[in-house]
Amino acid sequence: MFWxxxxxxxxxxxxxxxxxRRAERILAPGVYRYFDPFGRIVVAMHDMxxxxYAGADAEALMAAGLFAGSFLVADIDTDEVGLVFKNGKLEDILMPGTRKLYWQAMVPVRVETVSLADSLSIRADVANRLRQLGVIGKVAIAVDVPEEWAGLVFIDGKLQGVLASGAYAYWNFGKNVTAEVIDLRVQSLEVSGQELLTRxxxxLRVNLAATLRVxxxxxxxxxxxxxxxxxYRELQYGLRKAVSAKTLDELLGDKASLDADIFAYVRGRVVELGLEVQGVGVKDVILPGEMKDILNSVVQAEKAAQANxxxxxxEANATRSLLNTAKLIEGSPVLMRLKELEALEKVTEKIDKFTVFGGLDGVLNEVIGLKT
Structure with missing residues (x-):
């Protein structure tokens, strides 16, 4: 019938x-027939x-307390966050001050509240699940601290603590949460092309390198x-101070003392800032062209004088040696003869043929003779 x-x-x-227009009952799966000649009955279908709950009257149902056994009411306070678990898995986040209605039917739903007044830190399992869902950037601040780095967390501008290496996350509801990571490894710093004047x-121009760590x-x-x-600025100041206190000859003759002066100056300036300067070294001392020519001339003159x-x-040693040899020959006929034979040997090396008359005596007595 039509009715x-x-x-x-x-x-x-x-x-x-x-x-x-008033909620009366919840219909389970099945077929229902109602006598409704005036069209006063309306059924809203919901996908379990x-x-x-997708209806526009969720607030009315929660206020009236209807169907308490069929719905779960999630009422999140202003200083809380709601974790919505479906089938035992975290699936959604409810912001502070949220009220929401869930069907208690096919999908088991559980809502866990987390207080923001105690801590903004997010548990590791919750943070990992939020990363899987791809929503961590919407509800939290993620901080990844690499090995040999340190993380600093600020809440409303106040430092909360230092983080060791690892992955962290903080709720960003109602608070301004910021995080920074600082490199604790040894770092190098170079100061190049500094135009300076010696005492x-x-x-001249100086290039400087330094190593430091936090x-x-x-x-x-x-x-x-x-x-x-x-x-960087303190290295500039220390370099200028050290160079201006030395002459050019002192700089070129002892660069290690220049490094030590700069190191002592900079280390004292940064120690209270949580920094450790591990080393300072002058890489290059570059002179202008005319100064290079002058120094080259000086070096050439010094080397020429040393060679002279x-x-x-x-020459004096050679002359002294000849004089001693002559004195020995004068007092020894045998040594005289040996010198004659050495002279003969040198002569024969430079000629093709050599004819001797008179045998060995001719060689010894007639061919060559040294007069004393």
Whole structure:
């Protein structure tokens, strides 16, 4: 008959029956027939595979407390976060101050509240699940601290602590959460092309290198705005001070003392900032062209003078040796004869043929003779 309304509810559905626009009952799967000549009955169909109640009257149902056994009410306080578990797995996050209604039918739903007043830190299992869902960036601040780095967490501008290497996450509801990571490894810093004047007014250009590391990340972050820029400037000041106190000859003759002076200056300036300067070294000392020519001329003159002294000394030694040899020959006829034979040997090396008359006596007595 036209006045009979038939309603069919599927296995994965529930029907919410309204009579005169007021929720009256929940219809389980099955076939229902109602006598409704005036069209006062309306049934809203709901998909149970989606446990979130999608009706516009959720607040009215929660306020009236209807169907308490069929719904789960999630009422999240303003200083809490709701974790929605479906089938035992975290699937959704409810923001502070949220009220939501869930069907208690096909999909088991559980809501766990987390207080934001105690801590903003997120448990590791919850953070990992949020990463899997791809929503961690929407509800939290993720902090990844590599090995040999340190993490600093600030909440509303106040430092909360230092993080060791690892993965962390913090709720960003109602608070301004920021995080920074600081490198604790040894770092190198170079100061290049510094135009300086020595104590004797010689202009030169110096390249400097330094190594440093952060030993106190809190001090390095809170006591100076940019600690690398600060160290760079202090290296410039230390280099200028050390160079201006030495002459050019002192700089070129003992660069190690220059390194030590700069190192002592910079180390004293940065120790209270949580920084450790491990070494400072001058890489290059570059002179202008005319100064190079002058130094080259000086070096050439010094080397020429040294060569002249050595030559004179060797000539004197050779003359002294000849004089001693002559004195020995004068007092020894046998030594005289040996010298004659050495002279004969040298002569025979330079001729093709050599004829001797008179046998060995002719060689010894007639061919060659040295007069004393």
């Amino acid at each position: 009979i309304k038939q309603i069919v509810i599927g296995d994965g559905e529930r029907g919410l029956l309204y009579r005169n 595979t989606r446990p979130e 004797d007014r010689v202009s 030993v106190d990340p809190i001090a390095a972050r809170t006591r100076v705005a940019k600690y690398l820029d600060y160290v 002294v050595i030559r004179r000394r060797e």
